[in-house]
Amino acid sequence: MRILVTVKFTPDLQSQRSFTDGTVTRTADDGSMNELDENAVEAALQLVEAAGEGEVYALTVGGADAVAAVRKALQLGANHAIHVNDDAVAGSDVFGTAAVLAAAIRKVHDENPLDLVITGMAALDGLTSMLPTALAAELDWSQLTLASSLEVGDGNATIVRHLPDAHETVTAPLPAVVSVTDELNKPRYPNFKLIMAARKAEVMQWSLADLGVDAASVGAGASRTTVVDASPRPPRAHQQIVTDTGNGGNALAAFLIEKGLA
Template sequence: MMITVLVKYVPDATADRQFEPDLTVDRVQVDGLLSELDEYAVEQALRIREQREDEDVEVTALTVGPADAEAAVRKALQMGADKAVLVCDDAVAGSDAVATSLVLAGAVKKAGGGVVPDLVMCGMASTDGGMGVVPAMLAERLGLPQITLASDVETEGDQVHVRRDGDLATETIGATMPLVLSVTDRSGEARYPSFKGIMAAKKKPLETVDLAELGLEAGQVGLQGAWTAVEAADTSPARTAGEIVQDEDGSGAKALADFLASKKFV
């Protein structure tokens, strides 16, 4: 059984993130890391491998990004993935979701030696873009069924059963592998890499490929191949000082009520 987990190298959300002149995110001046939401996908892939201990299950971590993106798949290897693939090509910079799904589709096939894996697993969204559409686009390109936003995952044979928790209802969905599966941050706490796992990851295979090896051209990706574009970006306004209401004579409650009414909160 083959499982490919898609992970993304994203800017640290706690850092002061900026935009480049071409309105792409500055990924050089900010530290990057494995997207937290993708850690849940790695965790679920590892749990499936553990549950199917009598089978030969191989977990591959796959990412697209600059050379520094190696850190993302390295962490997946430290968590327990068996091998990793990094698609690294300068032409990919600025790709939107459509172009990203195109690159990922080619990389998924290459990682499997031309064979589509039994499971392609993803996080529910990336923490930098947050669109959440790549799993669906990837499923279309690979010609596979998809199950998205799974909160719980169980497999038996070639069957996958998931629980999807919505605002008003909970669904139980079943499908037959191969398929694309995305999981939410409710699917189970991701494990921390152990010292043994960190040391073992240094010896695990990590392959770097470019667009040519995927049969793609530069014009299909990047800003020139994007279907969408950012037209403008402004920094958030600085927070202003709040209004302080003195309540020395017992008038504070009325002042608070008047303030809420003026803002149409009540």
């Protein structure tokens, strides 16, 4: 079984964020692989282990710092890492990103067919959950989204999707794009051997030219969305500290009532 997992380098959501030319400023020292993508990597590893054979590819798109995302996937157990690094990709929206990812996936698939592409349910820096569907449309593959369970067999993938008032069981033929939720599994911790190996592992570096993607079709110039304005978060208002001498609960209740929050 051959599976490709898309992973994203996302900034630390607790750190102070800023924008440069309408895009989030990203640095290697305050980011990591998107946490929800760890569930996707774990799903791929479990499927390959259950099949008794196969390999897992980790793919990311981004600047030089984004290589940290695929190296984290290698630490978890992925076999191969691919980094699409091209300045023309900067500022791409979800559609441009999907087009680049799809081109890279087709390159891998044409060399040796893939069974699945697995993604996380969302990137924590955007939380749109649009990428899996856009990617499936670009590839013209079946899509199974928001999987809380995943099984593969007899040329099909079957998922269970939890909705507010129902559970859906959906089956689609392979190859397919599957997005998984954090309910699916608990990602493993990387072991020391894999951590050390990931530092020296080869990461394939591809450009848009390698993928046959027109630079004018992606990037900020081709984006369907634009950041019109961005301003720093206002400083925190004056804090009121109440020392609890036994009536802290009453003081809190009075504060909430005063502010119209209760």
